[in-house]
Amino acid sequence: xxxxxxxxxxxxxxxxxxxxxxxxxxxxxxxxxxxxxxxxxxxxxxxxxxxxxxxxxxxxxxxxxxxxxxxxxxxxxxxxxxxxxxxxxxxxxxxxxxxxxxxxxxxxxxxxxxxxxxxxxxxxxxxxxxxxxxxxxxxxxxxxxxxxxxxxxxxxxxxxxxxxxxxxxxxxxxxxxxxxxxxxxxxxxxxxxxxxxxxxxxxxxxxxxxxxxxxxxxxxxxxxxxxxxxxxxxxxxxxxxxxxxxxxxxxxxxxxxxx
Amino acid sequence: xxxxxxxxxxxxxxxxxxxxxxxxxxxxxxxxxxxxxxxxxxxxxxxxxxxxxxxxxxxxxxxxxxxxxxxxxxxxxxxxxxxxxxxxxxxxxxxxxxxxxxxxxxxxxxxxxxxxxxxxxxxxxxxxxxxxxxxxxxxxxxxxxxxxxxxxxxxxxxxxxxxxxxxxxxxxxxxxxxxxxxxxxxxxxxxxxxxxxxxxxxxxxxxxxxxxxxxxxxxxxxxxxxxxxxxxxxxxxxxxxxxxxxxxxxxxxxxxxxxxxxxxxxxxxxxxxxxxxxxxxxxxxxxxxxxxxxxxxxxxxxxxxxxxxxxxxxxxxxxxxxxxxxxxxxxxxxxxxxxxxxxxxxxxxxxxxxxxxxxxxxxxxxxxxxxxxxxxxxxxxxxxxx
Amino acid sequence: xxxxxxxxxxxxxxxxxxxxxxxxxxxxxxxxxxxxxxxxxxxxxxxxxxxxxxxxxxxxxxxxxxxxxxxxxxxxxxxxxxxxxxxxxxxxxxxxxxxxxxxxxxxxxxxxxxxxxxxxxxxxxxxxxxxxxxxxxxxxxxxxxxxxxxxxxxxxxxxxxxxxxxxxxxxxxxxxxxxxxxxxxxxxxxxxxxxxxxxxxxxxxxxxxxxxxxxxxxxxxxxxxxxxxxxxxxxxxxxxxxxxxxxxxxxxxxxxxxxxxxxxxxxxxxxxxxxxxxxxx
Numbered sequence: 027x028x029x030x031x032x033x034x035x036x037x038x039x040x041x042x043x044x045x046x047x048x049x050x051x052x053x054x055x056x057x058x059x060x061x062x063x064x065x066x067x068x069x070x071x072x073x074x075x076x077x078x079x080x081x082x083x084x085x086x087x088x089x090x091x092x093x094x095x096x097x098x099x100x101x102x103x104x105x106x107x108x109x110x111x112x113x114x115x116x117x118x119x120x121x122x123x124x125x126x127x128x129x130x131x132x133x134x135x136x137x138x139x140x141x142x143x144x145x146x147x148x149x150x151x152x153x154x155x156x157x158x159x160x161x162x163x164x165x166x167x168x169x170x171x172x173x174x175x176x177x178x179x180x181x182x183x184x185x186x187x188x189x190x191x192x193x194x195x196x197x198x199x200x201x202x203x204x205x206x207x208x209x210x211x212x213x214x215x216x217x218x219x220x221x222x223x224x225x226x227x228x229x230x231x232x233x234x235x236x237x238x239x240x241x242x243x244x245x246x247x248x249x250x251x252x253x254x255x256x257x258x259x260x261x262x263x264x265x266x267x268x269x270x271x272x273x274x275x276x277x278x279x280x281x282x283x284x285x
Numbered sequence: 286x287x288x289x290x291x292x293x294x295x296x297x298x299x300x301x302x303x304x305x306x307x308x309x310x311x312x313x314x315x316x317x318x319x320x321x322x323x324x325x326x327x328x329x330x331x332x333x334x335x336x337x338x339x340x341x342x343x344x345x346x347x348x349x350x351x352x353x354x355x356x357x358x359x360x361x362x363x364x365x366x367x368x369x370x371x372x373x374x375x376x377x378x379x380x381x382x383x384x385x386x387x388x389x390x391x392x393x394x395x396x397x398x399x400x401x402x403x404x405x406x407x408x409x410x411x412x413x414x415x416x417x418x419x420x421x422x423x424x425x426x427x428x429x430x431x432x433x434x435x436x437x438x439x440x441x442x443x444x445x446x447x448x449x450x451x452x453x454x455x456x457x458x459x460x461x462x463x464x465x466x467x468x469x470x471x472x473x474x475x476x477x478x479x480x481x482x483x484x485x486x487x488x489x490x491x492x493x494x495x496x497x498x499x500x501x502x503x504x505x506x507x508x509x510x511x512x513x514x515x516x517x518x519x520x521x522x523x524x525x526x527x528x529x530x531x532x533x534x535x536x537x538x539x540x541x542x543x544x545x546x547x548x549x550x551x552x553x554x555x556x557x558x559x560x561x562x563x564x565x566x567x568x569x570x571x572x573x574x575x576x577x578x579x580x581x582x583x584x585x586x587x588x589x590x591x592x593x594x595x596x597x598x599x600x601x602x603x604x605x606x607x608x609x610x611x612x613x614x615x616x617x618x619x620x621x622x623x624x625x626x627x628x629x630x631x632x633x634x635x636x637x638x639x640x641x642x643x644x645x646x647x648x649x650x651x652x653x654x655x656x657x658x659x660x661x662x663x664x665x666x667x668x669x670x671x
Numbered sequence: 672x673x674x675x676x677x678x679x680x681x682x683x684x685x686x687x688x689x690x691x692x693x694x695x696x697x698x699x700x701x702x703x704x705x706x707x708x709x710x711x712x713x714x715x716x717x718x719x720x721x722x723x724x725x726x727x728x729x730x731x732x733x734x735x736x737x738x739x740x741x742x743x744x745x746x747x748x749x750x751x752x753x754x755x756x757x758x759x760x761x762x763x764x765x766x767x768x769x770x771x772x773x774x775x776x777x778x779x780x781x782x783x784x785x786x787x788x789x790x791x792x793x794x795x796x797x798x799x800x801x802x803x804x805x806x807x808x809x810x811x812x813x814x815x816x817x818x819x820x821x822x823x824x825x826x827x828x829x830x831x832x833x834x835x836x837x838x839x840x841x842x843x844x845x846x847x848x849x850x851x852x853x854x855x856x857x858x859x860x861x862x863x864x865x866x867x868x869x870x871x872x873x874x875x876x877x878x879x880x881x882x883x884x885x886x887x888x889x890x891x892x893x894x895x896x897x898x899x900x901x902x903x904x905x906x907x908x909x910x911x912x913x914x915x916x917x918x919x920x921x922x923x924x925x926x927x928x929x930x931x932x933x934x935x936x937x938x939x940x941x942x943x944x945x946x947x948x949x950x951x952x
Contacts, residue, residue: 032861036762040770043755047777047832050788053798054780057791063555064537085368107685114682117673128938130686131882133694135934137890137907140927143914144701145693150384151700167693170686172834175879180841182875214841217775221837224778238387239342239367247783249347249370253530253607254553255787263784270779274772375916382918474814480896482916518901524818527896539796540817650711658712662917669904669912670733 051267058260080258089241092158093227096242100165100226105219107166108173115174116181127178131171138231141168146235156238164232169225173218180214220274227266341586342578344369344377344391349573352444352594352603353390364586372528381406381578388578390587393441395432395572396483396500396646402435408577409438414588417595417613418442424633425612428643429572441574444594445609447628448570448641449484450561452546454536454554464492464564467543468521477535477544478517480525482665487569487644488545489514497567500644500661507656511664515671525669533559548627549608563641570641573609705924712918722925730909730926737906738933740820741889744827748884749877751828752835756876757869759836760843761851771840777833786897789826793817793898818900826898827888834887835880842876843869874945881941886934906930 058077061070080086111130115123133141145164149156184207192202230244241249243266247259343350347370359365371377374394378401381388385406393401401407412418425443433441451461461467467476478485486507490499493513494506502510518525523541526532533553535541551559575591577584593599600616603609610628611620617630629636637643647658656664673679708719726734755774759767780788792798793816800812816822846869854864870877892907906926914923 036758039754040758040763040766043751043832044770044773046829047773050785050792050829051777051780053791054784054788064534107689110682111686113673114679117679117682124942126683128935130690132931132935133690134883134886135938136886136927136930137892137910139890139892139907139911140701140930141694141698143910143920143923143927144697147383147704147920148697148700156384156387163689163693167689170689172883174686175883176838176841179838179876179879180844182842182845184845217837217841220775221778221834227779228782230783234369237369239340239344239369241368241370244781244783245370247781248372249368251372251530251783252347252370252528254528254534255784259784259787263781267776267780271776274775373915375918378918379915522901523814524900531897538790538794540794659917662912666729666909666912666917669908670729671902 054260055264055267057257058264060257063256076257076261079256080261083258085241085246086262089243089246092237092240093243096158096161096165096233097223097226099162100169101219101223103162104166104170104173104222105215108170108218108222109177109215111170112174112177112181115178116184120182123178127175130174133168134171138168138229142232142235145232149236156236158237158240160236160238161233161242164236165226165229168229168232169222172221172225176218176221177211177214180211184210220270224270339364339583339586340367341365341583341590342367342369342387342389343590344371344380344388345575346371346392348607349392349444349575349603351606352599353575353590355593355596355600355602356598358590358593358599364590366590377401378404378406385578385580386582389581389583390590391576391578392573393576394483395429395441395443395574396644398433398441398574398576399435400646400649401576402438402440406579407440408579408581408584409435409440410442410577410591411588412439414585415442415592415595417592420613420615421595422612422614422630422633424637425572427634428570428637429574431645432572432643433574441576442591442595443572443574443612444600444603445607445612446570446572447548447609448563448568448636449488449545449547450568451543451564452532452536452550452559452561453543454539454541455558455560458542460560460562461543462562462565464488464545464566466564467545468517472543473521474523475540475542476521477523477526477532477541479529479532479545480527481529482661483644484569484571485514485545486510486661486664487642489517492566497642498645499569500647502656503654504656504660507660507664511667514668518668518671551627552608568641570637570643572643701924702928703924704921705928707921709919709921714920722922723929725922726925726929730906730929733904733906733909734929734933736903737889738937740823740903740905741885742937744824744831744888745881745885747824748828748831748835749839749881752832752880752884753839753873753877755832756836756840756843759840760846761848774833774836774840777829782830783893785830786826786894789822789829790817790898793822793825817898820899820903822898822900823895823903826894827891830894831884831887834883838879838883839873839876842873846872878942878945882938885937889930889934 056069059072059074061073061075115126118126141164145160149160154160188210189202189206192206193199197205228244230242230248233242234245234248237245243262247255247262250259341364343353343366345353345368350366350368353366371392374392374397377388377391377393378397381391381401382404393407398407402409421443425446428446429441429443433439433443451464451467453461466472486502487499490496490502490506490510493510494502496502496506523535526535526544529547529550530553532541532544532546533550535544536550536554536557536559539557546561548561551561575594577587577591581587594603595613597613597616597619600611600613601619604611604616604624605621608624608627610624610630611617617625647661648655649658651657673682704714705722706718706720707714707716708721709715755770759770759774763770790797794800795812795814795817797816799816800809803809804812850868851864854868859867889905890907892905892911895903895905896908910923910926910930913919913926
């Protein structure tokens with residue numbers, strides 16, 4: 027393969043993959059501004075009506091509030107807990123870390139529905155009353171493996187010689203962590219945090235069975251499926267996307283992330 | 286049947302007791318065990334107070350909450366609904382069995398109401414506390430009585446009704462007289478049914494076997510129907526729609542021309558003109574009702590909500606939001622023109638008798654010849670698996 | 672990184688406790704139910720294996736279908752994800768951060784909403800068919816784009832791709848450019864560099880990416896319902912149907928245990944295979 031044709035193949039592959047990843051997102055944003063009731067071409071002009079319809083829905087605000095609490099609590103908890111665990115596992119020899127990782131990833135090995143039904147049966151049998159507080163640990167147990175795996179796979183390829191030299195030069199463990207380890211892994215930690223929040227914002231089966239009463243954004247959308255989705259759901263997805271893009275850009279800037 | 290209810294309570298107790306040792310063991314695993322629970326809870330628990338006495342947990346189909354909230358009832362009474370939108374009516378049974386405190390008001394499938402009452406999952410309703418009951422169309426009350434009462438007491442309050450007719454794209458399809466028309470070659474890959482086994486068996490069981498009580502088929506008849514459905518699924522259907530609303534979407538996107546559906550999905554098809562017919566073999570009708578969970582936290586509030594759902598304001602709000610008919614005769618003049626044109630208010634009685642039937646609950650106990658509820662459920666799984 | 676065993680244990684404690692309390696405990700209780708049975712719509716606590724016999728008898732095909740489609744999705748996703756992560760890390764230059772950014776935002780937007788977006792693309796009157804008709808590449812809309820297993824694979828691959836790119840990219844970042852330059856200077860062909868240097872060093876990232884894709888795909892049952900047509904019932908459908916509709920929690924539980932066992936077996940097999948492949952050289 028000549029390097030020139032290799033280049034062209036890489037460009038084509040990159041463009042095709044980006045197109046594959048972005049076209050559904052592009053469409054859902056586009057149709058949130060379209061007059062069409064149905065997401066199909068041709069577009070009949072632009073409108074903010076779907077946003078108005080969304081904001082006029084009392085259920086939307088309730089769901090947004092619940093989702094925000096849950097997403098924040100789950101994001102913070104699973105990043106803290108998952109980071110610590112990833113560090114712990116990185117301190118183990120790979121032969122011993124692997125089974126530990128496999129064990130803690132077990133909640134991923136079955137449909138979330140099973141975890142949801144198991145938690146629901148257990149909470150019920152124990153007589154717990156359900157609320158958004160019972161949703162959080164159920165989501166964390168499912169989401170923390172993602173955080174642990176992503177951070178651990180970064181740590182495993184981490185060149186510890188740099189750390190050792192920092193220690194040799196007299197840095198305290200804390201200082202070595204803050205000045206050497208953290209800057210190197212922070213993009214991964216931020217990535218893991220975003221994954222955790224993306225999963226939490228999207229999670230609806232565990233939430234559905236453990237929340238008791240009350241809607242979250244995904245359980246609201248799930249309910250709306252009974253009558254089929256109109257573009258106000260696109261408006262909702264667009265708002266989530268915009269806030270995500272914003273926070274991702276901020277995160278990348280804050281960490282002076284250069285790829 | 287009374288002892289049934291006691292058995293269920295006793296079973297619940299046993300279940301709780303058998304779990305206690307396990308919990309203790311868990312708790313003893315480490316002194317930090319409680320800490321972990323606190324970690325998760327504290328992270329979110331601090332945000333919000335535990336729900337106040339006026340929060341009512343409603344487990345309903347999306348849209349049916351509009352009946353409960355009609356007018357400005359919620360603002361007036363300082364009540365809030367903690368809603369759970371269901372994806373299948375049996376979720377209500379599962380939740381009431383496992384955790385009855387989590388369901389104050391719900392919309393069970395009408396055929397299951399007497400079963401749920403016998404199981405002790407629902408509270409008998411005191412009609413004194415639902416004054417709007419006396420305004421219901423007598424024909425609705427008559428049609429609902431069989432399913433919604435148990436030992437002469439009402440367990441569910443009918444707030445809307447309709448049927449599962451043959452729906453078609455009226456721009457491209459002539460009105461159809463028989464369900465079998467859905468299997469014409471020109472509709473191959475252009476038809477659909479909903480993923481609602483009750484209505485599918487009620488509709489096609491009658492077509493296939495000629496049995497006029499399709500919820501009372503023999504095992505042989507059920508098997509014949511299952512075979513038919515598998516053939517239909519493999520050779521004719523575009524898809525099995527996850528919900529009724531999705532059928533409207535399928536019409537709009539021109540994926541289908543004809544389906545087993547519901548009247549209220551017609552407006553969801555956008556520019557495609559969707560109409561329906563009641564085929565000669567018969568059509569299933571249904572009546573939806575609100576029920577009170579056996580451990581409802583605030584029964585008076587639930588009564589007020591149910592009564593509101595049957596009030597003129599509640600009926601109009603819910604009917605217009607859902608495109609469904611009303612049950613309170615007094616709300617009729619307030620309804621939109623299109624709603625009054627869609628549903629046969631002038632002759633409701635014959636709607637429930639001529640070719641259109643409210644079905645009864647399936648047989649619960651096996652007798653060797655006739656299919657039980659479980660057989661129907663397994664039959665549907667067979668269809669899905671094929 | 673913590674080295675002292677006590678520190679390691681302390682760091683791992685919170686995650687372990689959450690795991691024990693909210694997974695092991697509840698799942699153990701749920702799994703115990705798989706040895707109970709149901710008669711007259713009520714749970715009876717007599718010990719029985721009947722549910723496992725029924726798993727074999729009634730759900731063998733569904734389990735096979737589910738894991739086969741999950742395998743296809745996981746392989747496809749991991750391959751694309753590896754190539755894309757490789758592109759970001761080694762080939763894209765200053766475009767790298769932009770591609771990474773695209774990957775990150777693709778995670779958001781909502782699972783159900785994305786499924787609907789794919790129906791807009793793949794449907795009979797969808798964007799792809801409209802485009803093909805306009806370009807004259809086809810005279811009739813192609814109905815097979817939607818409502819078949821292919822649509823499930825497309826939709827889920829799209830959903831899972833970003834989750835798979837990130838861990839692979841994470842491990843690729845650990846490979847220094849100097850190593851690759853040295854290999855090239857020593858005359859190694861690109862394919863040898865890939866096999867001998869890049870792949871072994873990102874083995875863990877690949878395994879993680881594959882696992883995520885495989886398990887989420889195997890556990891999913893909403894996507895097949897919405898875009899899969901009439902013959903794509905995944906085993907998750909029956910876990911739900913037995914628990915909820917059939918009021919048969921024991922059968923549902925036995926199915927769940929079977930899923931766990933098959934998943935664990937797949938992962939052990941995969942690791943053994945990878946070790947062998949990568950150790951040969």
